[in-house]
Amino acid sequence: MRRILILGSTGSIGTQALDVIRANRDRFEIVGLAAGRDAEGLRRQAEEFGVAATALGAGDAERLVRSVEADVVVNGITGSVGLGPTLAVLETGAALALANKESLIVGGELVTRRAAPGQIVPVDSEHSAIAQCLRSGEAGEVRRLVLTASGGPFRGRTREQLREVTPREALAHPTWDMGRVVTTNSATLVNKGLEVIEAHLLFDVPYDRIDVTVHPQSIVHSMVEFVDGSTIAQASPPDMRLPISLALDHPRRVAGVGAPLDWTTASTWTFEPLDTAAFPSVSLAKQVGVAGSTYPAVFNAANEQAVEAFHDGALPFLGIVDTIARVVDAHEPPAELTRESLADAERWARTTADRLIAAG
Ligand SMILES: NC(=O)C1=CN([C@@H]2O[C@H](COP(=O)(O)OP(=O)(O)OC[C@H]3O[C@@H](n4cnc5c(N)ncnc54)[C@H](OP(=O)(O)O)[C@@H]3O)[C@@H](O)[C@H]2O)C=CC1
Ligand SMILES: CC(=O)[C@@H](O)[C@H](O)COP(=O)(O)O
Numbered sequence: 071m072r073r074i075l076i077l078g079s080t081g082s083i084g085t086q087a088l089d090v091i092r093a094n095r096d097r098f099e100i101v102g103l104a105a106g107r108d109a110e111g112l113r114r115q116a117e118e119f120g121v122a123a124t125a126l127g128a129g130d131a132e133r134l135v136r137s138v139e140a141d142v143v144v145n146g147i148t149g150s151v152g153l154g155p156t157l158a159v160l161e162t163g164a165a166l167a168l169a170n171k172e173s174l175i176v177g178g179e180l181v182t183r184r185a186a187p188g189q190i191v192p193v194d195s196e197h198s199a200i201a202q203c204l205r206s207g208e209a210g211e212v213r214r215l216v217l218t219a220s221g222g223p224f225r226g227r228t229r230e231q232l233r234e235v236t237p238r239e240a241l242a243h244p245t246w247d248m249g250r251v252v253t254t255n256s257a258t259l260v261n262k263g264l265e266v267i268e269a270h271l272l273f274d275v276p277y278d279r280i281d282v283t284v285h286p287q288s289i290v291h292s293m294v295e296f297v298d299g300s301t302i303a304q305a306s307p308p309d310m311r312l313p314i315s316l317a318l319d320h321p322r323r324v325a326g327v328g329a330p331l332d333w334t335t336a337s338t339w340t341f342e343p344l345d346t347a348a349f350p351s352v353s354l355a356k357q358v359g360v361a362g363s364t365y366p367a368v369f370n371a372a373n374e375q376a377v378e379a380f381h382d383g384a385l386p387f388l389g390i391v392d393t394i395a396r397v398v399d400a401h402e403p404p405a406e407l408t409r410e411s412l413a414d415a416e417r418w419a420r421t422t423a424d425r426l427i428a429a430g
C-alpha cells in the first residue's frame with residue numbers, strides 16, 4: 071500500500087490523482103491533502119477519503135509535508151509558490167510526483183542537487199513520456215529529446231492575428247482540460263518553453279539537443295531519438311491520469327487507468343514545425359535556460375504576473391511574452407544562486423513586470 075500526500079488536491083492534477091486513487095483503493099492510501107484557498111472542497115475530499123491531515127496555503131502544505139509520513143507526495147500546486155513544498159519533499163526522502171514544473175525550473179540546481187537519483191518522478195505528460203521512452207536505453211545512446219506541443223488554441227495564426235485574442239479564447243485548449251495558468255501558458259507556448267527547461271533539468275540533455283514539434287492531436291506525448299537513428303515515442307489518448315498513475319506507483323503501471331488507442335478506425339497524426347515568429351517564447355526560454363542562475367525564475371515570475379494581468383484585462387495577449395522578454399533583458403543575476411538571491415530576483419521580476427504592465 072503506497073501512502074500518498076497530495077498538494078493542490080482541489081485542482082486539475084489533484085482531482086485526477088484522486089480519481090486514480092478512488093479506483094485503486096487497494097493500492098493507495100491518502101495520508102494528507104492540501105489546497106490553496108478552497109477550504110470547502112478540501113473538507114469534502116478529506117471526508118470522502120477519511121483523511122485527518124489537511125493544509126491550506128503553501129506554507130501550511132510545507133508543514134504538512136514535514137509532519138506526515140508519505141511514500142509519494144504529488145506536487146500539483148500551480149506556480150513558483152510550489153518551490154518550498156518541493157524542497158521539503160526532497161528533504162523527507164519521499165518520492166516527488168512532480169506536476170508543479172515551476173518549482174523545478176525556478177529552483178534549478180537548488181532542486182536538482184537535493185534530489186536523490188530517481189526521487190523526482192515527472193507527472194508532466196511530455197516528461198513522463200520521455201521517462202518511459204528512456205526506460206530501456208543508456209544515457210550515452212540518447213541523441214535528442216523531442217517534446218510535442220499541441221500548438222494551443224491559436225495554432226496557425228500569425229502574430230498580427232494574435233493581437234486581439236481574449237482570455238476566454240486563450241482558455242479554450244484544443245486537447246487538455248487544465249487549470250487557468252497552464253492553459254494560458256499553452257496558448258502563448260510559454261508552457262513549452264518551461265517544459266524545455268524542465269526536460270534539461272530532469273534528463274541532463276543540453277539545450278541544443280532538445281527540440282519541439284507541434285502535434286495538434288496530443289497523442290504522441292514526446293519522443294527520444296537515439297544515436298542509431300531510432301526514435302521511441304510514447305502514445306496514448308490525452309488523459310493525465312496515465313502519467314499521474316505512473317508517478318503514484320512508480321515504476322509499476324496501474325491497469326485500466328486510461329483508454330488505449332483505437333487502431334480499428336482511421337486516424338491521422340500530424341507534426342509540423344513551431345512558428346517561432348508568432349510564438350517566440352520557446353526560443354526565449356531556451357536562452358534563459360542556457361543563461362541559468364536566476365534567469366529561469368525571472369522568466370517564470372514575469373510570466374505569472376503577466377498572465378494575471380492578461381486575465382484582469384490589463385495586458386493584451388501579445389503583451390505576456392513581450393513583458394517576459396523585457397524583464398529578462400533588464401535582469402542582472404546575482405553572484406551566487408541561493409534561496410535568498412532567488413527570492414530577491416523573483417521579487418524584482420514581479421515588481422518590474424508590474425511596472426512595465428502599468429506603464430502600458
Ligand atoms: N492540469 C494538467 O493537466 C497539468 C498540469 N501541470 C502542472 O501541474 C500544476 C497544477 O496545475 P493544475 O492542476 O492544472 O492547476 P489548477 O489551477 O487546476 O490547480 C492548482 C492547485 O494548486 C492549489 N494552489 C494554488 N495556489 C496555492 C498556494 N498558494 N498554496 C497551496 N496550494 C495552492 C489550488 O488550490 P485551490 O483550489 O484551493 O485554489 C489547486 O488545488 C501546474 O504547475 C501545471 O503547470 C502539468 C501538466 C498537466
Ligand atoms: C498535459 C500537459 O502535460 C500539459 O502541460 C500540456 O503539455 C499542455 O499542452 P501544450 O502545452 O502542448 O498545448
Ligand SMILES: [Mn+2]
Nearest residue numbers: 194195196265
Ligand atoms: Mn506538459
